[in-house]
Amino acid sequence: MSKPFVSLIIFIMGTMIGFLISKWLEVGSLRGRWLEVGSLRGRYPEEVPGQDLLQGLKLHWMPANGSLPIRTHYSKPDIGQIPRNEVMILTPWLAPIVWEGTFNSDILKEDYQQKNYRIGLTVSAIGKYIKLLKKFLESAERYFMKEGMVNYYVFTDSPDEVKALNLEISRTLRIITVPEYSNWEQAVLGRMEVLKNQTELLFQKEVDYLVSLDTDVVMLNPIGVEILGDLVSVIHPGFYHSQRKNLPYERRPASRAFIPEDEGDFYYQANFFLGTVQRIYHLTKTCYEGIQIDKANGIQARVFEESHFNKYLVYNKPTKVLSPEYIWSNSLGSPKDIKIKRVNHGDKHF
Template sequence: MILTPWLAPIVWEGTFNHDILMEEYQRNSYRIGLLVPAIGKYIQLLKKFLESAERYFVKGGMVKYYVCTDRPDEVKALNLDIKRPMKIIKVPEYSDWHQTVMGRMEVIKNQTELLFHKELDYLACLDTDIVMLNPIGVEILGEMVGALHPGYYHSPRKDLPYERRPISQAFIPEDEGDFYYQGNFFLGTVPRIYQLTKACNENIMKDRANGIHARFDEESHLNKYFLYNKPTKVLSPEYICNDSLGSPKDIKIKRVNHGDKPFKKDT
């Protein structure tokens, strides 16, 4: 598929002309923020992430890095080989992994109000355990952009791992759903990112008040939001690959590898 049912483009290699898109980008001088969380032991992944972004993320673009961390001094102590500007955003030390993951929506919402609306046109939000392997260019830019999960883009609706419990604010009924999106790669214009993170954070807080964790934390809430607020552009699984899934024949270029880390994720 290269178009969604609501006629949003799905970005695959060969479906765009980079030179034409870059000309438009340069005429408008768009400012792009790349936000990445580096919480606790995930700080040890930050150097590899940022150095791969230096090489492959929107080359020739006006990009600024925003690192959300609970340990600013450890981030400052890294020997980062980057030339683009970087801002460290201090976040709280969360009590457990669920709070850490779901707290990101609140952080992005708050920083959009305080900072991003003044400094950026687009904001891309990625996880630290991503390493970029090939160019990721201005073809990703759009008003509201989600990335297809590489493990489910061929799956029928009944097999998509949505939150199916009506008690959760992330609930999606069995007869609804378009695609399943990764929670670790989404982007858009600053106003649309604000709307997304505000809505997701409000629903996360309602679940928390009721003692509920959605099936896949913030990813479940993101999928609920995208179901009723359709993305204007969708990134193919080229943009969020994982070695454990092998090499699907329809992925001609692997733009990232996601999920490799030298430690176990907290539970």
């Protein structure tokens, strides 16, 4: 055989082997791809992929009947305009801090009205605190979620006394009987237990959001849908400028409310918190369990249920934070950064 002929044969064979190897590799990778496609194909035609992802989602910009809802008109947000320049309006974990001047109620209300949330406002009126209930509810009628679907839930040891108040209210009020607690501490700690138990029994069926407030609160200005969020707490008005070392967290490791010295964001006040039923259930259950464990170990946390509440919020960050404007006390005066006093807390005229 001549030399050129042998070279030609070798060239042709080489090309063929190269071609076969490249095809083999391609089939291998195609097989990988084919597996993926095959797993998607397996869902047709019975299931349309993605439909389950949309279940329960309440969107409203395209109503089913085609008519457009009435829109709120407002000026365009200006990226260069700072709503408040003297206070923090966003936490380092990106939760908004709600201050007067940072939101437009009309935009928020529009969203709220379309979604029709049900809100449960819970309040304890045990023993002499029943005397504060009338004023509390009258102020809630006037200022709390005016345009919303609100139920009031009153925890009391004396339903007859509550009925005797002859409250004139426009919303449903349910009286929930709780034990006669032996003292103030038991009543305050018991609130977590009652909230937890009633969420299991009742709240989960009746409302979307739960709000817990003290009875010694009188609302002075509107408290609206701007407060709604998955888990919302209020910065304590007495400590909002304090350094971490001065916050009254529980620092003893023996308590379940223990927070190490180098941890803690804000100090929150346990007299006002809210969230979705599910998040409030988890919060109150965790605090209740912490309180029970402390009790079994013969230790009382520094600020009762508020210590457990603060511990929870260090490790389960609130998704929205309300400024001290939402739980102000007149006794704290009128500092410049408090632009509006939405409530007066702590006036106990029994």
